[in-house]
Amino acid sequence: MQAIRFHQFGGPEVLQLDTVDDPMPGPGEVLIAVKASGVNPVDTYIRSGTYGPRPLPFTPGLDPAGVIEAVGEGVTALFVGQRVYAAGVKTGAYAEKCLAEAALTFPLPNSLSFEQAAGINVPYATAYRALIGRAQTRAGERVLVHGASGGVGIATCQLARSLGMQVTGTASTAEGRELILREGAHTALDHTQEGYLENQSFDVILEMLANVNLARDLTALNRFGRVVVIGNRGSIEINPRETMSRDAAILGMTLFNVPPDELAGIHAALYAGLENGTLRPVVGSTFPLTEAAAAQVAVMQPGKLGKVVLVV
Numbered sequence: 001m002q003a004i005r006f007h008q009f010g011g012p013e014v015l016q017l018d019t020v021d022d023p024m025p026g027p028g029e030v031l032i033a034v035k036a037s038g039v040n041p042v043d044t045y046i047r048s049g050t051y052g053p054r055p056l057p058f059t060p061g062l063d064p065a066g067v068i069e070a071v072g073e074g075v076t077a078l079f080v081g082q083r084v085y086a087a088g089v090k091t092g093a094y095a096e097k098c099l100a101e102a103a104l105t106f107p108l109p110n111s112l113s114f115e116q117a118a119g120i121n122v123p124y125a126t127a128y129r130a131l132i133g134r135a136q137t138r139a140g141e142r143v144l145v146h147g148a149s150g151g152v153g154i155a156t157c158q159l160a161r162s163l164g165m166q167v168t169g170t171a172s173t174a175e176g177r178e179l180i181l182r183e184g185a186h187t188a189l190d191h192t193q194e195g196y197l198e199n200q201s202f203d204v205i206l207e208m209l210a211n212v213n214l215a216r217d218l219t220a221l222n223r224f225g226r227v228v229v230i231g232n233r234g235s236i237e238i239n240p241r242e243t244m245s246r247d248a249a250i251l252g253m254t255l256f257n258v259p260p261d262e263l264a265g266i267h268a269a270l271y272a273g274l275e276n277g278t279l280r281p282v283v284g285s286t287f288p289l290t291e292a293a294a295a296q297v298a299v300m301q302p303g304k305l306g307k308v309v310l311v312v
């Protein structure tokens with residue numbers, strides 16, 4: 001099969017198309033014929049080496065969507081030919097085939113395309129974990145999705161709106177703000193405008209770029225407010241007094257820390273929303289597998305309008 005691999009850490013140019021052996025599913029695993037593969041910012045951090053060592057050569061990709069081609073010993077809940085997406089890849093998803101844990105492979109509602117399904121796992125599980133697991137947001141609370149036009153942001157807007165929260169999202173472009181209003185935000189702000197958070201207050205802030213926004217976030221929190229740090233690309237100085245005066249909490253999160261049984265529960269909750277249409281991944285741009293390097297450049301560009309997806 002064909003797979004994108006890098007043989008050394010570096011820029012997008014280290015990604016190359018290689019011919020490799022087909023993987024074989026072991027006990028409790030499934031082999032997925034990948035039709036689409038989500039591109040996430042974390043793929044670029046792994047490629048550049050900032051996420052620590054990986055066995056080289058390495059195939060990136062955490063978000064496959066496709067059709068089950070073979071099942072390993074003991075797999076009874078899934079069948080060959082089934083349309084699925086996976087949350088527990090054992091081999092990278094930027095490939096024609098990948099292995100996944102059967103317990104973390106989930107059927108796809110018929111209404112979703114493979115391209116959309118490649119935008120479920122990391123974005124929606126992160127949104128759910130941040131909004132519900134970490135911030136314990138309740139219906140009626142005011143939520144700021146700080147960076148709402150990308151994969152995680154759109155997922156968070158849809159989820160928060162469907163759960164009865166008051167949702168404000170931010171995006172840098174007019175198209176981005178239109179998109180997030182369509183996808184669940186009651187209000188949209190421009191995070192490039194001076195003073196855009198003045199006179200705003202929130203119970204919960206889901207933060208996509210904490211190194212830029214955390215200090216300002218704290219001043220926009222209500223008493224007992226919570227900020228969940230989802231994304232961060234550097235350091236920042238904050239005034240801890242802003243947390244004292246509000247009894248506020250700064251909560252970190254990493255999807256990789258969610259235990260497998262809890263992850264399965266998150267995907268059960270997501271399935272309900274995907275099935276009834278309240279959760280609908282938005283595909284911003286698609287690239288063929290051979291253009292994985294261009295896709296990884298695109299995922300780090302500003303002006304987000306949904307997910308970047310590889311079509312296999």
Ligand code: NAP
Nearest residue numbers: 041147148149150151152171172231253254255302303304
């Ligand atoms: P994405 O699709 O690239 O979207 C990035 C979002 O951040 C866009 O909405 C973008 O808006 C916005 N943004 C850019 N500059 C901003 C600013 N100054 N203030 C607020 N928002 C700003 O990325 P994603 O997949 O949604 O992921 C978002 C972040 O979370 C990334 O850093 C990613 O690495 C991280 N993440 C973490 C976890 C975890 O487990 N903790 C899981 C998934 C993702 P514009 O393009 O309009 O500027």
